[in-house]
Amino acid sequence: MAKSTRETERKYEAPSADDTSWLPDLTGVDGIGAVVEQGVEELDAVYFDTDDLRLAAGSATLRRRSGGSDAGWHLKLPGSGDTREEIQTPPDSELPDELRELALSRTRGADLRPIVRVRSRRDTRLLLDGTGTTVAELTVDAVRADSPLPGTARAEWAEMEVELAEGADPAVLDTVDKALRREGIERAPHPSKLAKALEETAAGAPRLPDARAERVRAGTAGEHVLAYVDQQVHALVTLDPAVRRGLPDSVHRMRVACRRLRSVLRSQRPVLDRRVTDPVRAELKWLGGELGGERDHEVLLERLDAGIGRLPRELVLGPVRARLRVWHVTDSSAARQRTLDALDSPRYLALLDSLAALTEKPPLRDKATRAPGKVMAKAVTKEYDRLAARVVHALELPPGTETDRALHEARKAAKRTRYATEAARSSLGKPAKRFGKRIKAVQKVLGDHQDGVVARDTLRRLALAAHAAGEPGFTWGLLHGREQVVAREREQELPGVWADASEPRLRKALKR
CATH class of the missing domain: 1.20.120 (Four Helix Bundle (Hemerythrin (Met), subunit A))
Structure with missing residues (x-):
């Protein structure tokens, strides 16, 4: 069974991992009463992606890690700011189907294979507040990266991370950040170890849609329309894992993304060739319809439940609440299955491919240049x-x-x-x-x-x-x-x- 956690962290450049004399003593910094060393551990992670690095392009990472307290499979999905969601499963030899499905909207069914191996020697310190409660974890890593791909090189570097403890005030990160910057320690330019490893080993970087860059001129109608299309396609893709896991409001938001895409592809026919977009609109209508059963049930249940709640008790005759629950369980189960069946279908994968092609190679018409x-x-x-x-x-x-x-x-x-x-x-x-x-x-x-x-x-x-x-x-x-x-x-x-x-x-x- 997968376990989901949210990690909020900031990465910094580190002069060295062997000699940490450069690291300032943070004891006494506002909110930090003590710094406790935890020792050193060895971590070994193999990162997986598609041949064209679709996960990396979508700011997601998939790895199997050994060593440390959280050994296993980890799928990391981007959040807002410094926060990411990490979904973990036990360290099985094979990639769990659950994680494969949660990554499906980004991989679009393409095969996953090892792209880089990252080994780290991690030196950990806990940052405690005045009551002895951990508010953050500071780690200094000596990192070595290798890729199984031909034509790549080994890369080595040092970096530091400061990760917020669960339930701690996010302001702690700002406080530590200021203290580190005063000592000349700057934020790392790379968002993750994988991003730096891909760059440093020459294993590759997320590929950009060159065909689009050549065709779409800045300040044109085409650029404005495609920016909105990009936004909605991104919403649909990133909401997919939340919908699969049944997170609140996720079905509604994904359905809205479908509607917005259908709308812009319809209203902007002078900019985007309808011979390409009309079939996409038809498939978006299908997906919205499949999601509709679950979302419509959510809205209806809330309405009926509120209506009963507004009635005086003496007007609620018979097992009204019980019958509503029976209706809810029966209808919601069927609607939920309909949603999951749609997301697991070849038709949905084909739609994702069509949306990727639409954004990478947009079918622009003459008015797109206006x-x-x-x-x-x-x-x-x-x-x-x-x-x-x-x-x-x-x-x-x-x-x-x-x-x-x-x-x-x-x-x-x-x-x-x-x-x-x-x-x-x-x-x-x-x-x-x-x-x-x-x-x-x-x-x-x-x-x-x-x-x-x-x-x-x-x-x-x-x-x-x-x-x-x-x-x-x-x-x-x-x-x-x-x-x-x-x-x-x-x-x-x-x-x-x-x-x-x-x-x-x-x-x-x-x-x-």
Whole structure:
């Protein structure tokens, strides 16, 4: 079973690992009451990657390490700032399937093999606060790196790491950093031992998409569009391990990344050739649909649970909570399996390959070379025009099933319009941000209405199941009626919110 931890550390250049007389005594530095030596240990790590170093290119590392207290397989995934997540499994001879799957969005199924071996002689010191609690660990490593690849060389260097202890105040790292810098000890330019080993042994470095660099000129519409595409592809790839592990909100965020990508590939057809992007959009729609079951269930459960919680106790008749739990367990299990099946499918791997090709060799059209302002503004206004047609149509209909469907279509158009404004912010600035904020308000009203439509359908099915089991259906009917009231309130709220979003001055501001 894998164990996940978060490590927050900073690396420094070290003059020597054999003679540490250069290392200042940190005792007495603010927050540090004592420095305790722990001795020296030998560590031996073999790093694995694909032939073209896809893990390294995605700032991830996979290694099998012996020696030390945490011997085993380690998959490190980038976080924010100085923090990374480390997922560990026991030191089996073969790479565990669990880690292989967690790396899959980056490797895209390519074979993993040893690329470099790093051996370290580690001298460790614990930094303790005034109560004797460890707040950080300082290590000085004598490092030797070798690669099994032909044409490589051995590399040797010394480095120092300061790693924050679990639960310690991150400010400790800043305090130690200042003390070290006063002594002339500077941060290491390389983010990891692997990065330096690849460089120093000539085993290679993450390859850059040269074809893209040659084609995409700075300051053009193509550059702005691809920057947004890159951002969403990165989000999708990095969220994959979190979705596989069922981490909170990960499915929702990955689904949003799919929608944003679909939206920008649609709205930016003048910049990116649709003969290439339309098939990608279709596959993103498929993936979003597979993720949708789990995410929609999360939203619906929260809504139903909150609805029951708002009722007075005397109106909750029968085993309402128990029936909701049964529904949740049954539906969520099926939805979860659907998500995992999608991520393990050849179709998903093919989509990842398509996205990588799209970012490395973008299918640019002539308008990609133009200034971004007009191109992005036109894309936003086109999406807005489609939204306007759907909202106006929905507002003309009387309340009922047809209106529900029309408002749902308007909701989807509102999302596409908002995502178009997000992609345009880098070139249009505040006007796009203000416009997007108004469109988001429309989307929120329409979204709450649609969530109510879905909730009413589920409440009806729960009521039927309760009736068949001989349970009271009163509470389910009451909740259904309340959802009808909320839906009517949102329909009445929509004209005013839409009037704010369709204000002519907002649209004109985009074209300036």
